[in-house]
Amino acid sequence: MNVRDEHVLRELSLYPLWVRRGVPVQEEAFPVVQEATEAAQIESPVVAKAPAVVEIPVAEPVSGVAALDWPDLKEKVRACEACKLRAGCTQTVFGVGDEQADWLFVGEGPGADEDAQGEPFVGQAGKLLDNMLFSIGLKRGDNVYIANIVKCRPPNNRNPEADEIATCLPYLQRQIALIKPKLIIALGKVAATSLLGREATLGSLRETVHDYHGTPLIITYHPAYLLRSPSEKAKAWVDLKAAVALMR
Numbered sequence: 561m562n563v564r565d566e567h568v569l570r571e572l573s574l575y576p577l578w579v580r581r582g583v584p585v586q587e588e589a590f591p592v593v594q595e596a597t598e599a600a601q602i603e604s605p606v607v608a609k610a611p612a613v614v615e616i617p618v619a620e621p622v623s624g625v626a627a628l629d630w631p632d633l634k635e636k637v638r639a640c641e642a643c644k645l646r647a648g649c650t651q652t653v654f655g656v657g658d659e660q661a662d663w664l665f666v667g668e669g670p671g672a673d674e675d676a677q678g679e680p681f682v683g684q685a686g687k688l689l690d691n692m693l694f695s696i697g698l699k700r701g702d703n704v705y706i707a708n709i710v711k712c713r714p715p716n717n718r719n720p721e722a723d724e725i726a727t728c729l730p731y732l733q734r735q736i737a738l739i740k741p742k743l744i745i746a747l748g749k750v751a752a753t754s755l756l757g758r759e760a761t762l763g764s765l766r767e768t769v770h771d772y773h774g775t776p777l778i779i780t781y782h783p784a785y786l787l788r789s790p791s792e793k794a795k796a797w798v799d800l801k802a803a804v805a806l807m808r
Contacts (some may be wrong), residue, residue, distance in 0.1 A: 625730040645712035655707035664741035668750040675713040685783040709754045748782030787795040
């Protein structure tokens, strides 16, 4: 790590943290720093890897989505009962932001706060995501769209199952087709492997610019994971810098 990178990490409170065993980790957000966008220019996108992968099983997807415009797509998602997740949630969570955004951030699925409010990333993980956006000169709703792999909250915030992902994924695929983003950032393993259509570890997928049907795809940690493991924020900052460098 060079001196400038170390300085940036310390300014962002992202420098790796050592946590004593048995001591609860305090939640910590990415502070907003005006110099962050300039600092993000200092590294180029990362070198591609070739991880071993296993294909994800598929299930019957929802149909009749590929030609829908925004109003019809939103209504179809709102009324969807195609998988078992709908019976256990308050409402579907479609997505939020600029519908012509250059930046698309994709998470895993709604949690309790998102299920209650009908908007993705509105809890503590959402606050951290907002600060991550600010650190690279972005903000929610301004040239940014945020969505999830599945539109309904899985019970007890468990990971969505393969059949649930396969059923719901056409909705996100249609959102991507309508938005036409210049860059997709997958937040966490579930989002990454669902978009890539293959199983792999997050570590093997990071530090690589992937291709999603012609759109660059960068993979980083889910904000909820960063709240539990704040020492990994330094790696997330590397991923964000790579994203900014790629967009330039």
